[in-house]
Amino acid sequence: MAIRDFLLPEFDREMASTRKTLERIPEDKLVWKPHDKSMPLGRLAGHLAELSGWAADIVNKNSFDIAPAEGRTDRPAVAASRQQNLEFFDKNVAAGRAALAGASDEQLMQSWSLLKAGTPIFTMPRITVLRGMVMNHMIHHRAQLGVYLRLNNVPVPSIYGPSADEDAF
Secondary structure (H helix, E strand, O other), X not given: OOHHHHHHHHHHHHHHHHHHHHOOOOHHHOOOOOOOOOOOHHHHHHHHHXXXXXHHHHHHOOEEEOOOOOOOOOOOOOOOOHHHXXXXXXXXXHHHHHHHHOOOXXXXXXXXXXXXXXEEEXXXXXXXXXXXXXXHXXXXXXXXXXXXXXXXXXXXXXXXXXXXXXXXX
């Protein structure tokens, strides 16, 4: 069985759970944050939406430089509205899923590097980066968003089992 065939069902489940959480972001709280050191809710939601698109870049590119010599041209995603953020998320999920679905075992085992000013921070097989930088990273921030929802009295969806607001079974 191909590696992608093991990864795609997990990708689909995690993206569906993330979307379910993003569907609940309160539009009147996008600048709210629980602490001065925390991301505002709109930035956290935007980060979840952009994370889903990293899968395509990891599959299709050999590296990413967080501080390129010519400077960064991209800007961190910030949700302007629930609908805008969901559309961005859905577009990125589709691109990530298509890249994964078309990836060979050989491609997924090839090295991928995270760089800073051209210097490698780390180099790992793409499959490892996909699991860590996309899947696990998304799960971490989705849980964070769940706390933001709870602190704003928004019902938290069930993800891996019941939440205090929903019975998953």
